[in-house]
Amino acid sequence: MSFQITILKVLAGQPEGQASLADLTRYVAVLTSSGADWSQRMKHLAAGAPNLDIFTSGYVLRDGNGWQITYAGREFLKSIEAQAQAVDAEVQPMARSHVTLDSPDLPTNVIQLIGHKVQRRRRAAA
Secondary structure, eight states: OHHHHHHHHHHHTSGGGEEOHHHHHHHHHHHHTSOHHHHHHHHHHHTTOTTOOTTTTTSEEEETTEEEEOHHHHHHHHHHHHHHHHHHHHHHHHHHTTOOOSOTTSOTTOOOOSSOOOOOOOOOOO
16 A cells, blocks of 8 residues: 555645656656655555555546546545654654653753764874
C-alpha cells in the first residue's frame, strides 16, 4: 500500500495533479530508491489505510494523457498525513521526557555531548 501512497504524493505535487505514465514511473522510481527515510515515511502513512486501492476508491483517474489525482484523493492524502502527524505528536513528548541533564550548572544554551568523540584534523606535511 505504501507504493500507492507514493503515487498519490507524486501526483499531488504535479501541476494540476497529473502526470504522464512515463513521468510518474520516473518520479516513483527516484523516490522509492532514495533511501530508508522515504520508505519508512510511506509505510507510516500506509498504516492508516491498510486496504487502500487508489483506483476503486476514486482517488486517481487514468486516461490517455496519464494519471491524475482527484479531489477525493487529495482529501484522503491530507487525512492520512494529519493522522500520522497526530500519532507522531503523541510519541515525541514521551521520547523527550527521558532526557536528563548531568550538569545543571551549565548555561541553558550549552548542550553537553556525552560519549562524543572529537576527531582532530592532522595538518598536512608541507
